[in-house]
Amino acid sequence: MKKKKTSNTSKSSSNNSGSAISSLAGKIKSGNVKIAVYGLGHVGSPIASVWLRFGAHVIGVDKSPSVLESARKGKTHVPEPGVNEAFAKGLKQKRFFVYDDPVKASQDSQVKMICVPVLTVGQSLSADLGAVKQVASSVGKGLKKGDLVVLNPSVPPGTSEDVVIPILEKENSGGLKAERDFFMVYSPERIYEGRAIEDIEERYPAIVSGAGPKSVEAGSKLFSLVFKRGVITMTNMRTAEAEKLLEGVYRDVNIALANEMARFCEKVGVDFWEAREGANSQPFCHIHKPGVGVGGACIPVYPQFILHTADIAKAECNITRLGRNVNDSMPAYCVSQALGLLDGIAPAQCKVAVLGLAFRGGVSDTRLSPTYRVIDELKNASVAEIRVHDPMVKSDPALAADIKLTQDLRAALKGADLVLLATDHKEYQKLSKRDTGDAAVYDGRGMLDGTKFAGRFASIGRKKEVAS
Ligand SMILES: NC(=O)C1=CN([C@@H]2O[C@H](COP(=O)(O)OP(=O)(O)OC[C@H]3O[C@@H](n4cnc5c(N)ncnc54)[C@H](O)[C@@H]3O)[C@@H](O)[C@H]2O)C=CC1
Numbered sequence: 001m002k003k004k005k006t007s008n009t010s011k012s013s014s015n016n017s018g019s020a021i022s023s024l025a026g027k028i029k030s031g032n033v034k035i036a037v038y039g040l041g042h043v044g045s046p047i048a049s050v051w052l053r054f055g056a057h058v059i060g061v062d063k064s065p066s067v068l069e070s071a072r073k074g075k076t077h078v079p080e081p082g083v084n085e086a087f088a089k090g091l092k093q094k095r096f097f098v099y100d101d102p103v104k105a106s107q108d109s110q111v112k113m114i115c116v117p118v119l120t121v122g123q124s125l126s127a128d129l130g131a132v133k134q135v136a137s138s139v140g141k142g143l144k145k146g147d148l149v150v151l152n153p154s155v156p157p158g159t160s161e162d163v164v165i166p167i168l169e170k171e172n173s174g175g176l177k178a179e180r181d182f183f184m185v186y187s188p189e190r191i192y193e194g195r196a197i198e199d200i201e202e203r204y205p206a207i208v209s210g211a212g213p214k215s216v217e218a219g220s221k222l223f224s225l226v227f228k229r230g231v232i233t234m235t236n237m238r239t240a241e242a243e244k245l246l247e248g249v250y251r252d253v254n255i256a257l258a259n260e261m262a263r264f265c266e267k268v269g270v271d272f273w274e275a276r277e278g279a280n281s282q283p284f285c286h287i288h289k290p291g292v293g294v295g296g297a298c299i300p301v302y303p304q305f306i307l308h309t310a311d312i313a314k315a316e317c318n319i320t321r322l323g324r325n326v327n328d329s330m331p332a333y334c335v336s337q338a339l340g341l342l343d344g345i346a347p348a349q350c351k352v353a354v355l356g357l358a359f360r361g362g363v364s365d366t367r368l369s370p371t372y373r374v375i376d377e378l379k380n381a382s383v384a385e386i387r388v389h390d391p392m393v394k395s396d397p398a399l400a401a402d403i404k405l406t407q408d409l410r411a412a413l414k415g416a417d418l419v420l421l422a423t424d425h426k427e428y429q430k431l432s433k434r435d436t437g438d439a440a441v442y443d444g445r446g447m448l449d450g451t452k453f454a455g456r457f458a459s460i461g462r463k464k465e466v467a468s
């Protein structure tokens with residue numbers, strides 16, 4: 001790994017690379033080098049915005065008509081700060097173009113960023129590369145000598161070299177080869193929804209790898225223009241693909257450790273949160289937070305890519321597998337703990353208010369949210385009624401018809417016998433008995449103060465409290 005500060009301000013860059021970077025900046029701002037972004041979602045929209053904010057001419061591509069329609073109005077469906085402003089300004093200055101033809105987008109651009117999703121195939125551990133392959137084929141059909149292709153999603157090691165490059169080389173009409181005729185870069189996106197533009201521009205160095213040294217150089221020059229924290233180059237694309245998965249599996253197994261220790265502390269009558277705060281006062285200790293589960297399109301997914309690849313390579317990844325199992329057990333555990341608070345009310349008579357549908361606080365993203373598993377477990381217990389509240393999710397076609405979703409907290413809580421907090425939205429911080437009355441309260445994210453409630457109260461990682 002080589003950490004290069006290759007931004008214009010770096011002292012170490014040689015004159016010629018400095019002038020090369022400034023001439024690249026000039027070509028991008030003049031529109032001679034256009035950037036196509038494939039997939040205007042939680043990752044693609046901020047990436048398109050960062051380049052629009054830089055002054056680039058950006059072509060946004062998506063397969064969804066509604067996403068394209070919003071983009072044409074300078075709007076995004078993902079509530080990411082700064083994106084609407086960037087889109088609107090780009091449209092006004094005639095630097096933002098929205099295409100529904102992915103091949104034409106490749107023909108009309110010199111840089112192509114592939115930001116489409118890679119999840120798992122159904123219940124299997126294998127990666128669903130369908131969208132990546134589809135876009136790579138379109139990009140290949142419009143590929144020109146000197147173009148730069150960037151793959152952004154998190155993928156199993158080997159995807160760039162063994163899947164994407166062969167498609168690009170097969171689909172282009174000029175016999176173009178990676179590294180020789182066009183540049184191929186793998187650069188994993190590392191944004192955190194809700195602060196994505198800031199993450200790219202201010203917070204994280206870019207990880208850049210390529211099909212060869214020329215591709216790495218081209219990618220480094222490009223990314224150094226917008227990543228103020230500079231560029232970390234990797235030996236090859238497989239290493240960079242693994243780097244991204246390591247970030248994710250580190251998080252998943254550490255969340256699993258927190259979950260296991262929280263359940264241990266409950267059993268031995270210790271306040272996990274107090275012990276955690278003490279432990280984390282030591283610089284080498286970063287105990288994560290326990291909770292009702294691990295959701296999102298990322299953290300529950302990346303370890304699966306590792307496990308699938310490990311199974312093929314006959315590598316043992318027991319901690320990775322166990323971490324997934326522990327985290328997957330949390331929704332059922334928390335529902336069982338919550339139902340255990342019902343004093344004299346049979347589940348079949350119990351009205352439950354579940355707080356939070358998004359996979360984590362501060363986002364509207366419900367992909368793989370643990371709340372879906374919480375709902376399943378409550379249904380398995382045959383509770384009388386389930387209402388779900390979320391301040392950021394207005395509707396959800398994935399919810400069964402008998403589940404009421406509301407953004408009215410008072411309505412969700414009215415007449416509830418049990419309140420189960422599943423998502424750590426900031427809004428729930430101020431909950432008290434004024435809101436929940438005599439209902440039992442189970443805090444699945446350890447964010448509430450039990451003394452504020454009148455009914456029976458329990459929280460992940462804390463021993464049960466019975467109302468005084
Ligand atoms: N969401 C996150 O926080 C992060 C995600 N990632 C990676 O980025 C990948 C993409 O994630 P998101 O942007 O969250 O997904 P998303 O679902 O929010 O956005 C994907 C967009 O691509 C479009 N799309 C899908 N297939 C397409 C195709 N064949 N052609 C053109 N457009 C197509 C969809 O219509 C959608 O607008 C993830 O799979 C993950 O690997 C990486 C870091 C953070």
Ligand SMILES: CC(=O)N[C@@H]1[C@@H](OP(=O)(O)OP(=O)(O)OC[C@H]2O[C@@H](n3ccc(=O)[nH]c3=O)[C@H](O)[C@@H]2O)O[C@H](C(=O)O)[C@@H](O)[C@@H]1O
Nearest residue numbers: 190191247248251255288289291294295296298299359360
């Ligand atoms: C290593 C890492 O921190 N990756 C980040 C992560 O962001 P993501 O949006 O998935 O959120 P997250 O905070 O990891 O939460 C994922 C899930 O895990 C849960 N969670 C999170 C942290 C914790 O201590 N305990 C816990 O239970 C959350 O409630 C949520 O359900 O995954 C992103 C990604 O790769 O998509 C990545 O860009 C982000 O930097």
